[in-house]
Amino acid sequence: MGIGGGEMEVDSVFIGAGCNRVVNNVSWGACDLVSFGAQNAVAIFCPKTAQIVTTLPGHKAYVNCTHWLPASKFAFKARHLESHYLLSGDADGTIILWELSLFDKKWKNALEVPEKHKKGVTCLSAIMISRMEFMFVSSSSDGVVNVWELILPSSSGGECQLTCVDSILVGKKPMVALSLAELPGSDRHLALAMGGLDNKIHIYSSERSVKFSPACELKGHTDWVRSLDFSLPVYTNGETSVFLVSSAQDKGIRIWKMALQASLADNRKEEISLASYIKGPIFSAGSSSYQISLESLLIGHEDWVYSVAWQPPKISTIAGDESHQPLSILSASMDKTMMVWQPEKTTGIWMNMVTVGELSHCALGFYGGQWCPTGRSILAHGYGGSFHLWKNVGIDFDDWKPQKVPSGHFSAVSDISWARQGNYILSVSHDQTSRVFSTWFDDSSGKEAWHEIARPQVHGHDINCVTLIRGKGNHRFVSGAEEKVSRVFEAPLSFLKTLNYATRSQNSSSADELPTTVQILGANMSALGLSQKPIYVQASGESKERSNNEGIDSLETIPEAVPVALTEPPIEEQLAWHTLWPESHKLYGHGNELFSICSDHDGKLVASSCKAQSANVAEIWLWQVGSWKAVGRLHSHTLTVTQLEFSHDNRFLLSVSRDRHFSVFAIKQTGMDEISHELVVKQEAHKRIIWACSWNPFSNEFATGSRDKTVKIWGLENGSSVKLFSTLPTFKSSVTALSWLGIERQRNHGLLAVGMESGLIELWSIVHSKNEDGLSVISSDLAVRLNPYLCHASAVGRLRWKTPEKSNDEEDSVQLASCGADHCVRIFQVRF
The missing domain is CATH 2.130.10.10 (YVTN repeat-like/Quinoprotein amine dehydrogenase)
Known part of the structure; x- marks a missing residue:
């Protein structure tokens, strides 16, 4: 009821808020919206207008991480979706799934993940299997990594189906970085990479919806592993590979290659010889085996590297749902810079091609970096709860220019x-x-x-x-x-x-x-x-x-x-x-x-x-x-x-x-x-x-x-x-x-x-x-x-x-x- 008996309407005109100062907090979705935690709220902002469009209430504790389903990486698969989904995890161990209807831009709380972690959620990562199916993983300070299968409703207004596929105990040194990938090969197995406080990368493999089993460990980092990201399949010289990029507090970035080997015959013992182990560990998943080797070591940052991410596939290079993975990696560090790394055209050596950053004396560096779905913009979030967005405005050459972003306080x-x-x-x-x-x-x-x-x-x-x-x-x-x-x-x-x-x-x-x-x-x-x-x-x-x-x-x-x-x-x-x-x-x-x-x-x-x-x-x-x-x-x-x-x-x-x-x-x-x-x-x-x-x-x-x-x-x-x-x-x-x-x-x-x-x-x-x-x-x-x-x-x-x-x-x-x-x-x- 309004003044004088009329109806009263209330609309939101403006929201100003800063980003929670935690790693894994920001996610750029295939719908071209960015999510982040602002204390107990999940905030959504539109990079085109530089405005926060809404906040989602529901968490009773500080929001640690958000992750879009599908994220910008899977934008090429998301063209026909009527709804996009968002995962958010908080310091109490609660994970909420939100639904955004693209038709009317309305949000709703789709479900709360039933078995909550006993301590704060540290990382969320997901993979789009098909239009209706996602797999996602969550890690927590309680030393458990949960794997979930999410089936989306076939019609709008339907219920999502969520099942816990596996729960992996990792011990006293919890995991803080996760990534999922579909392994190349006919039987389409899944690989899960986990990194954390023991300085190692743990690779697990699984058939679809079956429990994960340890495949191998990758050693090389000398400090906590902070970020992991699998590429989409890369086809070179008739060979199919998946790349994994990792970053750590040792200031280094490593690129690991997982190459599909010829299928295992009966003379299995002869095939896996000592020579192939020198290249790196081999693990098998079903009838396929995969050779892991260290492709490159990238040195350039002067402080902890908190995030690394592969560039999403370019939409123009897609036939159907097949995608072409650009060989381009974005890294963000506490040294106040973000870098784009690409292999040189002639030598194939990975080089730092672009460096952008914040020059103000009072900033303490970046907690993470994100690609936009087209790969033309990159976003960092910093110690002061601030966002930093650069767009490549060049036509024939790279020309990265700072853009407007929302801003606000990062405390009460x-x-x-x-x-x-x-x-x-x-x-x-x-x-x-x-x-x-x-x-x-x-x-x-x-x-x-x-x-x-x-x-x-x-x-x-x-x-x-x-x-x-x-x-x-x-x-x-x-x-x-x-x-x-x-x-x-x-x-x-x-x-x-x-x-x-x-x-x-x-x-x-x-x-x-x-x-x-x-x-x-x-x-x-x-x-x-x-x-x-x-x-x-x-x-x-x-x-x-x-x-x-x-x-x-x-x-x-x-x-x-x-x-x-x-x-x-x-x-x-x-x-x-x-x-x-x-x-x-x-x-x-x-x-x-x-x-x-x-x-x-x-x-x-x-x-x-x-x-x-x-x-x-x-x-x-x-x-x-x-x-x-x-x-x-x-x-x-x-x-x-x-x-x-x-x-x-x-x-x-x-x-x-x-x-x-x-x-x-x-x-x-x-x-x-x-x-x-x-x-x-x-x-x-x-x-x-x-x-x-x-x-x-x-x-x-x-x-x-x-x-x-x-x-x-x-x-x-x-x-x-x-x-x-x-x-x-x-x-x-x-x-x-x-x-x-x-x-x-x-x-x-x-x-x-x-x-x-x-x-x-x-x-x-x-x-x-x-x-x-x-x-x-x-x-x-x-x-x-x-x-x-x-x-x-x-x-x-x-x-x-x-x-x-x-x-x-x-x-x-x-x-x-x-x-x-x-x-x-x-x-x-x-x-x-």
Whole structure:
């Protein structure tokens, strides 16, 4: 039910999220979508639009690995499929199979693999046997490798059939890399390669759907084997072979050749002679035998090589379902590079043909690399939860260029704040960064899409709270982290120009966006401190020159940032280093780590609180914007104040706390630099911690939400007492976030967004009316319960309605932003 009785629709506009920092987490499917784990959620992004299209809720633990059925390797077999499937495994040992219908782009949870691993899933690998049949393997820290056969339904809407073919015990040193292949030969046996912590590659063979038996071991790597990938059959000189590529923490890559020998005759002993064993081990599967030899050793990476993968077959070279395996391998390493290896045309020696990588100093390297189905693009995911995509745009020669990718936080997102004009949103996270997401008008498509356009703060502490100052003047924000100091940041000229360019379709007044007084172009990180130092407009050239002339003894060894106005959405290298904001002030006073912060609606005051276990530490500090003097210390609570919010007329400050009480303070400006404050009311409101509060934008009512699963609506009467108006029906989970929207054209209507620990979000219609006796009453109805596929996969951290300065009376839709422990920042469009 919508406002005024109409239906209400909620759509997802944007999802920003970083990738879990684990190997085997990312998979590029034959459907040309990329899957990855973002905390407990499985996120799906479209490389063409550089947007995350959805997240899949269902896992109760951190998602370790995902794998498409079919993956990009089997795109040549996937042309007639109506549905594609996705496997995801988590740190609890649970594996879920998801189904994507290509017809309506709808997702569903197809099944949960029945016999779960006892510990976290470390790797998933699969092979497409036929249109209807897949085999997949899963490895776990519990020392078990399970082999499964999956039969797809013959018609849409049918059930998948899953049977466990084998369970292989590998002992105390678990396997972390797996690959399956069909062995060449008439009887079509399967080979399974496993690698792990014992530095060996274990080859198992099997007839279809029959238990696997050990075939041989391949030795050569001197450290943990991290990745394995079988090629499709390769036909050379009348010989049929399958290649296996392996990579390890010894920085080396090895290519092994499995050649089909002539079928075994009765004189078996004579055939397998000593001479053939010198080449390498031989194993038999049914009536065929296979000779394994080391084809090549590739040295080039300077750090652990976390992934290797064969290029998918080119679609043009396919006749029927037969495929031609390109001799091309992609490797990704912790040395921050990805390399493409191919044999030289004349000598056949494998060489590094392409190297791409990240040059920023703060990256710690790549956890994995993926090919797209056509082999024209390659994707890496890095230590900072970031993606790095390169596309070969050359026609007659290779020319790899970086492409736009989705980005976001790689740890819980703790707070968000809208800019005063609503044209961007700022988020902060326990990944120690703050990020700006904005709409970006694309000239080629004529559409707007959200992208990360700046990373103002790169900090040494987990950031807990933030507020953008709402008043006129330059864009400023105050953030509080796991330290006792609040920090004030001011937008530099490079950001103002970028924002002006990004939002040019919104006709924002350029006079307001580009104040002539801004002399700071950007900011640099200091090598030993946490402060971000300004780079001045005139001095940007000088500072560069100076930094090059400083001796090796200089402590400032971090390279100079080069802040520039951006004309297209930035990629990771630019974001990580060239979009910092300078820090203008530090606010000292709190006795513990900062926990919550807010500013008033005129941009004149900021209130902050810190973690506390006693009344004197739980005080709320008031700071004057501009001079940044402490102008008040408010005493009321005995434990941590969890959220603060000013009423919309700025007369009252509401605080809620772990001590189960709320407090309302009257705030008055008495002089230029003086504030008077008075505790109006303090009341015990809930049975458990109060996590959230929000004011009605049009009157003195407010809502509180608690761990006791209730939301209560209170009214401030005569500015001196509080009355409980209404208690919403008990929710199924703790209430962790609230935000109250006033509807301009119907001032007695409101919409209260409620976020829960389960990740779900509900919108409640709040109607203010008078009863027969002329007394105010409030009624509440559930307006819409958001689809779980739109919501967070774990606790909602904060909800914020977009409230631009100029309100349009005809507006029939509004945006709601949310952030959560699933690393996601989400923006919803709510239509009344």
